[in-house]
Amino acid sequence: MRPPPGSEKMSEDVYATALKSTLTEIKKICPDINYSFIFTKEGAIIAGEGEADEALMKKVVQSFQSLAEKAVAIGGLDAFSINGEKGKLHISRVNDMYLVLTASPDADTTYLHSVTNVIVPTVLKLLENIAPPTPLKLTPSQELVVDILTGFFSGDNVQIDDTHLKEWAQHLGGKGVNEVEIETVDGKKTQCGVKEISDPKRQGKGLILIPEKKCRALEAEKGALVKVKPIASDGDLQNAS
Amino acid sequence: MPAKNKPEEEIEKMHVTLEDIKAREDIIGYILRDPKSASVDIKDPSKIIDYAVLSSTVLDSGEYMTNAFDLGEIKNIVAEGENVKVLSLTIGDHRISVFMNKKVDHNAIYKDLRLK
Numbered sequence: 001m002r003p004p005p006g007s008e009k010m011s012e013d014v015y016a017t018a019l020k021s022t023l024t025e026i027k028k029i030c031p032d033i034n035y036s037f038i039f040t041k042e043g044a045i046i047a048g049e050g051e052a053d054e055a056l057m058k059k060v061v062q063s064f065q066s067l068a069e070k071a072v073a074i075g076g077l078d079a080f081s082i083n084g085e086k087g088k089l090h091i092s093r094v095n096d097m098y099l100v101l102t103a104s105p106d107a108d109t110t111y112l113h114s115v116t117n118v119i120v121p122t123v124l125k126l127l128e129n130i131a132p133p134t135p136l137k138l139t140p141s142q143e144l145v146v147d148i149l150t151g152f153f154s155g156d157n158v159q160i161d162d163t164h165l166k167e168w169a170q171h172l173g174g175k176g177v178n179e180v181e182i183e184t185v186d187g188k189k190t191q192c193g194v195k196e197i198s199d200p201k202r203q204g205k206g207l208i209l210i211p212e213k214k215c216r217a218l219e220a221e222k223g224a225l226v227k228v229k230p231i232a233s234d235g236d237l238q239n240a241s
Numbered sequence: 242m243p244a245k246n247k248p249e250e251e252i253e254k255m256h257v258t259l260e261d262i263k264a265r266e267d268i269i270g271y272i273l274r275d276p277k278s279a280s281v282d283i284k285d286p287s288k289i290i291d292y293a294v295l296s297s298t299v300l301d302s303g304e305y306m307t308n309a310f311d312l313g314e315i316k317n318i319v320a321e322g323e324n325v326k327v328l329s330l331t332i333g334d335h336r337i338s339v340f341m342n343k344k345v346d347h348n349a350i351y352k353d354l355r356l357k
Contacts, residue, residue, distance in 0.1 A: 034310075035310070056309055059305075059309065060305075060306055060309055060310075063302045063305045063306060064302065064306075066298065066302065067298050067299065067302040067320065070291075070294050070295045070298040071295060071320060071322055072291075073288060073291035073292055073294075073295050073322075074295065074320070074321075074322030074323070074324075074325040074326065074327065074340075075322040075323030075324055075325060076322055076323055077320060077321070077322060078321045078322060078323065079319075079320075079321040080302075080318075080319070080320050080321070081318070081319050082303050082306060082307055082312055082315060082317075082318050083315070083316040083317050083318070083319075084307050084312030084313045084314065084315050084316060085312075085313035085314045085315075085316065086311060086312050086313030086314075087310065087311070087312040087313065088312070089306055089307070089310055089312060102310045102312070105313075
């Protein structure tokens with residue numbers, strides 16, 4: 001069942017607020033926790049607790065996603081933990097999301113896991129019943145490799161593969177995508193027009209061709225990875241991962 | 242006078258420990274790498290490349306996240322899949338990954354690797 005018009009944003013807020021409150025409550029039960037946050041398997045950070053900054057969380061998510069790709073060899077990645085001298089990190093899968101926790105070195109991880117493995121799935125289940133699970137059906141963002149668009153006629157638009165534009169349009173119920181938001185791993189963002197790649201030699205390679213001037217503004221070099229989110233033709237930035 | 246110097250003895254000991262661990266039930270195999278060489282002993286040879294790539298990525302991602310969250314020196318890293326998990330650690334300039342079924346107590350394996 002589709003949510004009523006206008007309710008998607010509200011349900012996303014409900015999700016984020018409820019999950020943030022859950023993380024806060026978990027921290028009250030387990031004071032050994034330093035930071036915690038939740039992200040979807042597509043990489044969208046839904047909620048966080050503690051003082052970890054967003055750029056740091058994004059880099060950690062990207063590192064985890066790269067690891068998850070290689071973990072196909074062991075049947076996917078259900079959990080990942082680091083036992084360090086100054087602290088512990090634990091990432092565990094909860095339904096279609098991942099919960100990240102960092103804790104002090106003396107934290108009782110068995111207790112921690114038993115608390116999180118009960119509370120977070122219960123809250124997610126509750127949320128799915130009371131609010132449509134829109135965050136789990138986000139329009140997928142794309143991670144693309146920067147290539148520089150040079151020449152007199154390069155214009156201001158970036159160019160990406162037509163397949164991405166079509167896929168996004170499909171997710172947006174047929175709305176055309178004329179603009180995108182580009183975000184670098186350092187958190188620098190810009191919005192600009194988008195067209196399909198005109199040079200056949202550069203099609204189908206996972207590239208985003210960015211005019212030289214915009215590349216300089218983003219401080220993105222050729223070969224860098226950037227996250228690209230669609231902006232629907234009505235100007236709505238899609239809450240993509 | 243000892244016949245071998247200390248690092249060589251340590252490497253030999255490590256090999257013996259890993260062979261001993263590998264012989265246990267539900268242990269799939271191990272990868273031991275140092276800057277100059279690598280020893281790989283995985284029961285299913287068709288998985289050697291995938292496991293080698295995963296082992297390297299686990300340690301690299303682990304180091305990255307450890308620095309990001311200031312977790313100090315890494316004692317061990319565990320990545321768990323559907324049925325298999327991998328325990329990775331660094332001893333000196335040796336990078337070790339032991340692959341095992343999920344039900345194996347990886348803490349016991351870790352202790353064996355650190356103690357011997």
